[in-house]
Amino acid sequence: MNNNVIYQQRRNALAKKIFENTGGGIAIISTAPELARNRDSEFPYRHDSDFFYLTGFEEPGATLVMQVTASGNQFQLASHLFCRPKDLEREIWDGIRLGPEAAPKALGIEFAHSNQDLDQELAKLLADQHAMYIRLAESAEADRRLRHWMKEVRSQARSGVNPPSAFHDVEALIHEMRLFKNAHEIDIMRRAAVISARAHIRAMQACKPGMREYQLEAELLHEFRNSGAQSVAYNSIVAGGANSCILHYRAGAQELRSGELCLIDAGCELDGYASDITRTFPVNGKFTGPQRALYDITLAAQEAAIAKTKPGNTFMEPHEAAVMVLTQGLLDEKILKLSELGSLENAIETGAYRRFYMHRTSHWLGMDVHDVGSYRETLQEKSETEKPWRILKAGMVLTIEPGLYIRPAEDVDEEFWNIGIRIEDDAVLNDSGCELISRGVPVKADEIEALMQSR
Numbered sequence: 001m002n003n004n005v006i007y008q009q010r011r012n013a014l015a016k017k018i019f020e021n022t023g024g025g026i027a028i029i030s031t032a033p034e035l036a037r038n039r040d041s042e043f044p045y046r047h048d049s050d051f052f053y054l055t056g057f058e059e060p061g062a063t064l065v066m067q068v069t070a071s072g073n074q075f076q077l078a079s080h081l082f083c084r085p086k087d088l089e090r091e092i093w094d095g096i097r098l099g100p101e102a103a104p105k106a107l108g109i110e111f112a113h114s115n116q117d118l119d120q121e122l123a124k125l126l127a128d129q130h131a132m133y134i135r136l137a138e139s140a141e142a143d144r145r146l147r148h149w150m151k152e153v154r155s156q157a158r159s160g161v162n163p164p165s166a167f168h169d170v171e172a173l174i175h176e177m178r179l180f181k182n183a184h185e186i187d188i189m190r191r192a193a194v195i196s197a198r199a200h201i202r203a204m205q206a207c208k209p210g211m212r213e214y215q216l217e218a219e220l221l222h223e224f225r226n227s228g229a230q231s232v233a234y235n236s237i238v239a240g241g242a243n244s245c246i247l248h249y250r251a252g253a254q255e256l257r258s259g260e261l262c263l264i265d266a267g268c269e270l271d272g273y274a275s276d277i278t279r280t281f282p283v284n285g286k287f288t289g290p291q292r293a294l295y296d297i298t299l300a301a302q303e304a305a306i307a308k309t310k311p312g313n314t315f316m317e318p319h320e321a322a323v324m325v326l327t328q329g330l331l332d333e334k335i336l337k338l339s340e341l342g343s344l345e346n347a348i349e350t351g352a353y354r355r356f357y358m359h360r361t362s363h364w365l366g367m368d369v370h371d372v373g374s375y376r377e378t379l380q381e382k383s384e385t386e387k388p389w390r391i392l393k394a395g396m397v398l399t400i401e402p403g404l405y406i407r408p409a410e411d412v413d414e415e416f417w418n419i420g421i422r423i424e425d426d427a428v429l430n431d432s433g434c435e436l437i438s439r440g441v442p443v444k445a446d447e448i449e450a451l452m453q454s455r
Contacts, residue, residue, distance in 0.1 A: 004108030006184055007056045010177065011079055014054065015068045017173045018133060019075035025131030027066040027170050028122075030142075034060045044231065049367035050174045052272055057107055059083060059098060061115050065125055078110050080125065085114040119145070123152035132164035135171055171372075178366055179373030180395040185273065185366070186428055189397060190437045192229065192270035193426050196277045197440030199223035200264060203238075204441075204448065205455040209258035209283055213238040216264065217251035224268040233274035234369045237265035240283065244420025245405040247359065258284040261291055263420055267369065274369040276399050277438045278424030285452035287445055290333075290415045294404050295445050297329030298421045301402040302443075305361050306425075309400060310433040314389040315375050319361040322402040327353040330404075335412055356405055362398045365426055371397075396429040400436075 018025050032048040047058045055064055065080040086099035103112035113121055126132070126149055135142065153163040181189070199220045206219045216238045224232060238251035244263035256262055262283050267275035280295065282288070287295060304325045305318035327347050330336040335356065341347040364371035373396075376387035401424030408417040423443060427434040442448050 002108075003056055006182075007054060008108050010054050011066060012077060013177060014170075014173055015066060015075055015077040017177075018066075018068045018131070019070065021168065021173075022131035022166065024068045024070045024075065024129075025133055025166075025168070026068070026126060026129040026164070027133035028063065029054060029066075029135070029170060029174075030063040031057070031060060046231070047272075049272070049372075050171065050178075053174065053178055053367060055081065055107060055109070057081065057083070057098075057103075063115065063118055065122065067125060067129075080111045080113060080121070081107065081109050082113050082115040082118045082121070085116060119148060119152070122149045123156075126150075126153045126164060127156065127161045129164045130162075131166045131168060133168045133170035133173070136167065136169045175372035175374070178371065179364065180393070181366060181397050181428070182395070186397070186437075188271050188273045189275065189365070189426070189428070192233075192268055192273055192275035193277070193438040194440055195224060195227040195229050195270060196267040196275040197438055198227065199266065199268065200277055200279050200441040201451065203264055203266075204279070204281055204452055207256065207262060207281070207283060207452070209256060211256045213240055213243070213251045213254050213256065213262075216256070216262070217266075220264070220266050227268075229268035229270045231269045233267040233269040233276060237263065237278075239263045239420065242407075242418040242420075244280065245407050245418060246420075247405070256283045259288065261419060261421065263422055265422065265424065272367055274365060274367065274371075275438065276365055276369050276401075276424060276426055277441060278401055278403075278422045279441060279443070279448070280421045280423065281448050281452065285455075286449055291419055291421075292445055293333055294329070294406070294416065294419055295421055297326060297333075298402055298404050298423050299443065299445070300329070301325035302400055302423050302425070305400050305402060306427070306434065306436070309362075309392065309398070309427050309429070311391075311393050311429060311431065313392050315362065315392060315398075316389040318400060322361045322400075323348060323353060323357070326357050326402060326404060330356060333416070335406065335416060337411075357403060358405070359401075359403070361402050362400055365397045365399055392429055394429050394431050398427055398429075399424055400427050401425075 031051040061084045063082040067078040100112035203216045203219045239249040240256040241260040263280045265278040301322040304321040308318040308321045403422035405420045406416045425436045426438040
């Protein structure tokens with residue numbers, strides 16, 4: 001399918017939601033701004049995910065305006081793209097711009113304008129639109145521009161022109177759409193997962209005592225870019241020894257030592273979509289007894305969560321399954337004391353396990369590594385005080401990532417100190433269960449040891 005058709009379908013789907021909600025209206029979605037890194041340098045540019053989802057356009061300085069009008073029981077959509085004008089001098093420095101003249105044909109969009117005309121044109125486009133769909137409380141600059149546009153429309157009141165009177169959160173509609181991936185999106189995510197799995201294998205095979213964390217990060221980055229990925233999906237975590245117990249640790253200069261573990265949480269971004277894989281492995285290629293014991297517990301917890309990751313279950317059921325296995329394992333290894341807690345059920349109910357497992361087992365995955373979409377259903381009855389957890393459905397994509405993190409403590413046997421383990425895979429929900437798209441990298445302890453020893 002032509003990519004333009006995909007983006008047109010998405011815009012039409014959003015327009016239909018606007019029509020069903022308010023009988024029409026106008027939606028405004030801007031892409032991300034460029035950000036300065038320091039005096040004369042910018043961060044590598046990355047488009048806004050919502051904007052890209054609707055347009056496929058990656059240049060900065062762009063805004064999409066969608067006019068949805070009623071025509072009997074149907075709606076009509078007119079999409080306007082405001083983008084940077086052609087500028088030979090700037091293109092010499094910064095690269096070729098598409099420009100408004102070429103945008104309609106290139107992007108399959110109805111109208112295109114210079115972004116220099118945005119304020120002037122929006123005053124016209126907003127006239128007599130009763131409903132406005134925007135990002136609410138997005139930024140001070142966005143609020144300033146909105147006030148300016150509204151002021152311009154109100155200035156036409158004597159001509160019989162009315163400004164929008166109702167404001168709605170456009171993100172709520174877009175994010176519900178983004179939560180469910182189609183075959184095109186899942187294909188990209190599969191390819192991203194394949195690249196990331198190869199990068200993890202490369203890092204495992206390169207690892208040896210005496211290396212630095214940043215050297216393994218370099219192996220990951222090489223595989224990502226060499227395989228065609230445009231970027232990392234997030235800052236790679238490469239954590240040796242005690243650093244593996246720091247959840248969001250960045251790859252640093254720590255030496256990787258024999259007898260310790262290395263935890264790598266890394267994934268590439270391909271064509272706007274993220275992958276997210278975590279593996280934990282012994283620096284010298286051989287797990288110690290305590291390391292292997294905790295690793296096998298964590299893997300068993302992941303398998304229990306995978307079994308619960310299927311349509312009809314709630315988002316929390318995989319987490320609850322993982323917690324039960326992890327907590328029983330902590331009791332078996334006497335890291336949690338049964339004599340103090342009394343039972344597995346009490347250890348879970350009191351949250352005693354949270355010292356060693358403090359995050360949830362899953363998050364949505366898509367254009368953003370922690371992707372959008374509510375984790376709760378809407379309230380079904382007025383008597384309900386808390387929204388129930390989301391029911392899993394085919395087309396959702398999420399991670400499954402239990403972990404154990406044992407920091408030094410007087411009440412914990414020293415042989416377990418500074419062992420941090422996380423195992424993470426990417427799962428696509430289908431009609432019967434889930435497909436793990438990131439298992440191109442070994443996950444069983446014996447397989448990891450065999451891979452590392454084969455180097």
